[in-house]
Amino acid sequence: MYVGVDEAGKGPVLGPMVATAVRADSESLSADVDDSKRVAPEQRREIAAALRADDAVDVAVATVGTVEIDAPDTDMNTLTVRGQARAVRRVARPDDRIVADAGDTSEARFARRLREFVTDPGRETAPPVEGVAVDAAHGADESDPVVGAASIVAKVARDARVAAIDAAYPAYDGVGSGYPSDPTTRAFLRDYVADHGDVPPHARRSWSTCSDALAAAEQSGLDEF
Structure with missing residues (x-):
């Protein structure tokens, strides 16, 4: 079993960044799962709902809020690692393989930092997960179905938060x-x-x-x- 992880909302000026981890067997996923950017909004919502309802799939969503993003002592690469690690720590189990959509120009560096954030007891609030292998690749949301599933859930969750922000300013x-x-x-x-x-x-x-x-x-x- 392995975990795919991706995030949505790095670039917006409004709202949080949302990271999602999906733990699943890739062969059990719908053939419609793909990079969220290549799936229509209504279909994204349907796929996200089906993933959440599937007992064979574990889904975790984590956010990085605006206050955290605005902090002067951080950067977007670190925030992306932090958000992805928060989601992964909620679903991963020892010896799982984690596949991430790389949020850094260096795939190897992103994978190394993500593993540190996932396994270090001193980081985040969810328990650390030992013994995991972490890979990261640019475009993993297109090439890996589990990462694609994570990208869809992240996008749907991020869109819901934007809708809530919109409703707050009638x-x-x-x-x-x-x-x-x-x-x-x-x-x-x-x-x-x-x-x-x-x-x-x-x-x-x-x-x-x-x-x-x-x-x-x-x-x-x-x-x-």
């Missing part, structure tokens, strides 16, 4: 996808800052998108003065 015209390139997301941040003088608590204030919105609001105030 006075605005939606928050969009949460990605900096999304005009709806940028408009939401701009309007929220104009109303409140700061970015919302769900925003990653260390992202340049937030800095730009704050700077624009400040300049607008100076122009009016």
Whole structure:
């Protein structure tokens, strides 16, 4: 048995990063399982629900929140390892093989660090897991069905969190996808800052998108003065 792990939401300016670990026999998974980016949203939700309901599959979802992401003493590679390790530690068992979608330019370095985070008793809150073998590869969510399953659950979980954020701000015209390139997301941040003088608590204030919105609001105030 082995564990596939992947994450969703490294790049957005809104909401947490979500990591998912799936422990399963790859041969038992549906043929529809694939990299989440290649599966339609409705089908992703159906697959994620089926995985969670399958007694032969163990699924764990972990988050890395905005406060943690904004901390000055960390970086996205470390946060990705941390999130993946949190999920893995909840489902992995001794001697399992872990396959991760590498979140680092060096696959070997990512695998080594993930194993350290999974096996070290001093890290995270879930119990460590001894004796695991860890592999990491770029594009593992495309080439490995269990990692693909993890990518689907992570994407569905991340989308649900964005939907909850959207529902928390009914006075605005939606928050969009949460990605900096999304005009709806940028408009939401701009309007929220104009109303409140700061970015919302769900925003990653260390992202340049937030800095730009704050700077624009400040300049607008100076122009009016």
